[in-house]
Amino acid sequence: MKTLRFFLIPALLLFLAACVEDVPTPADVPDGSAAIDVRGKESVTLPMKGWVEESIITGEMKDCECDPPCPGLSIPAGGWMRGHATHLGKFNVMESTWEHGSCNLVGNKIVITGSNGIFCGANGDQIWWEGDYEVFFTGAYTADLDIVGGTGKFEGAFGNVKGYSDGSGAYGSGYAEGWITIFK
Secondary structure (H helix, E strand, O other): HHHHHHHHHHEEEEEEEOOOOOOOOOOOOOOOOOOOOOOOOOOEEEEEEEEEEEEEEEEOOOOOOOOOOOOEEEEEEEEEEEEEOOEEEEEEEHHHHOOOOOOEEOOOOOEEEEEEEEEEEEEEEEEEEEEEEEEEEOOOEEEEEEEEEEEHHHHHOEEEEEEEEEEOOOOEEEEEEEEEEEEE
């Protein structure tokens, strides 16, 4: 019986080691791309808070017209942000950009979808985000932003923050709270 265990245990371990499956590269990632292999990398998930002091509207972009068409109802298409975020610090304003996708008038609010942007720190590290907003005619808003990568220490980062404003501050000012996972 001991002899059987002596041969069976190593054979079982060899079998289990041979069953390790390599994760294939997704079809939409070309060979030689800058895709990040996160297998085996350590990560840490941290709480994240931030605030935008103001959103600066760029005059270079045409406003987004909302659906259904409502004369005079449009939203700014993009611009820059002045603010601060944990793990990033004070924003580099000219590199912290935002763009809105489309908007729809739904009852007493404007629903903005397909927004994206960059939170850029003073050292050049970036956090990339995508998300949606609900803006009320009082100037208050809520936002749901997914963190979808970044540069520097935020390369491969992911997470989510929920933003909100009561509409009492500067244009687009508000707060956000959530979480971010950063790879070491």
